[in-house]
Amino acid sequence: MRLYEILEKIKIKSDIKDFEVHSLLPLNLAGKNDISYIDKDKYLNLLEGSNAGAVYVNEKLKGKIQYSNLIFVENPHLAFAYTSQFFKTTQINNTNYKTPKTNKNVRIFSGTFIGENVEIGENSTIMPNVVICDDVKIGDNTTIYPNVVIYKNTIIGNNVIIHAGSIIGSDGFGYAHTKTGEHIKIEHFGNVIIEDNVEIGANVTIDRAVFESTIIKNGAKIDNLVQIGHNCVIGEHTILVSQVGFAGSTTTGRNVICGGQVGTGGHIHIGDFVQVAGRGAVGKNLPPNTKWGGHPLMELNEWQKMHIKLRKLTKN
Structure with missing residues (x-):
């Protein structure tokens, strides 16, 4: 699923570069095809070493921090929750008994x-x-x-x-x-x-x-x-x-x-x-x-x- 498809579905606008999203991960683990988020200012220093393709951050920080991968939203935690719905997995793929x-x-x-x-x-x-x-x-x-x-x-x-x-x-x-x-x-x-x-x-x-x-x-x-x-x-x-x-x-x-x-x-x-x-x-x-x-x-x-x-x- 591409980033712009997700943003459109959860009604977020951004001019960030589009990409195919693989997963949602914390900043320290995220790569160029992953989305992460920051909901507390004390974690902003983690942006420096992160490779995340996109990061939800509070819109109050717009103009105060300069990174090309930021998506400014009112509530990063909530945006991340909505985004997570697109990546949930099933616990059991097949309902038939399997021989382990x-x-x-x-x-x-x-x-x-x-x-x-x-x-x-x-x-x-x-x-x-x-x-x-x-x-x-x-x-x-x-x-x-x-x-x-x-x-x-x-x-x-x-x-x-x-x-x-x-x-x-x-x-x-x-x-x-x-x-x-x-x-x-x-x-x-x-x-x-x-x-x-x-x-x-x-x-x-x-x-x-x-x-x-x-x-x-x-x-x-x-x-x-x-x-x-x-x-x-x-x-x-x-x-x-x-x-x-x-x-x-x-x-x-x-x-x-x-x-x-x-x-x-x-x-x-x-x-x-x-x-x-x-x-x-x-x-x-x-x-x-x-x-x-x-x-x-x-x-x-x-x-x-x-x-x-x-x-x-x-x-x-």
Whole structure:
């Protein structure tokens, strides 16, 4: 699809040079046939090294920055959301059961649906009613329990356990908003990577990234009913207890422990060996080797002292 066809359909005018559009990508990955966007001024410096063929930027910057590949729009995020609709892909190209590429001692139970170009490693088990979409790769000694759904392009390592009802690679919760309050879906083109020795509990949801990968690193252990948003990176040997919710682009170092119902804001980093007590609300980056609790979040010893003081006050 050519750039001018897209711009005409979403009612944007530009005198930028036309080209055949291959994909939508972030500035650091985009090539001359790709579209990208900038919705915050702090990212304008990325234009310098980008090879993107076209970039949506805010029309308020017209005359202030000079690049030949800019398309000035009122709302770059919204323009990008509309554009993404033209590039969404199907999870399963063929509705017939496909025989996956398997190694020895693989067990696949009845009721399982497997898409095209699926690979399953040695000694792995796929239990009943699992859905595996196209282009999924599953390693050795991995067990997938009943009713798990694994979306397209997911990569699962060796010695992984995924318990019943979990969803791996579903769309991230990403929308742009119009002036009149409609929510325009941003299509997600990335995937999920689950490294070796990971265990994922029942009814966990892990969203795929917008462009690149949501990653669960080696040895992480995830309890039941955990939500991990798009673009998150969960560090090695991290433990997430039941009902933890990570907003998009949350990242952790190694050996992080989050108690039940901990939640994070988006684009938060939690350092190595950090512990967050149950129901802690993480709204800022947390430095390594620290302990936190409460809402608003504070260092754990301060939070405990505060509760002791409150209890004393109620007794008077």
